[in-house]
Amino acid sequence: MRKLWEMRMSGRDGVGRAIYVVAGARRVVILHAFRKKTRKTPERAIRTALSRMKELES
Numbered sequence: 001m002r003k004l005w006e007m008r009m010s011g012r013d014g015v016g017r018a019i020y021v022v023a024g025a026r027r028v029v030i031l032h033a034f035r036k037k038t039r040k041t042p043e044r045a046i047r048t049a050l051s052r053m054k055e056l057e058s
Contacts, residue, residue: 004019004021014035016034018034020051
């Protein structure tokens with residue numbers, strides 16, 4: 001299984017996060033983007049990203 005990574009983006013509306021996976025030497029796939037309001041990544045966001053990663057691998 002590949003490792004999930006999280007990137008942070010800031011804009012006019014606040015801070016957003018995206019969970020992504022490296023899918024090749026020069027390919028990054030963003031699996032889920034959301035607005036993070038707490039310090040800990042929501043469990044639901046992680047489950048969504050894992051589900052989408054499984055779809056990517058099949």
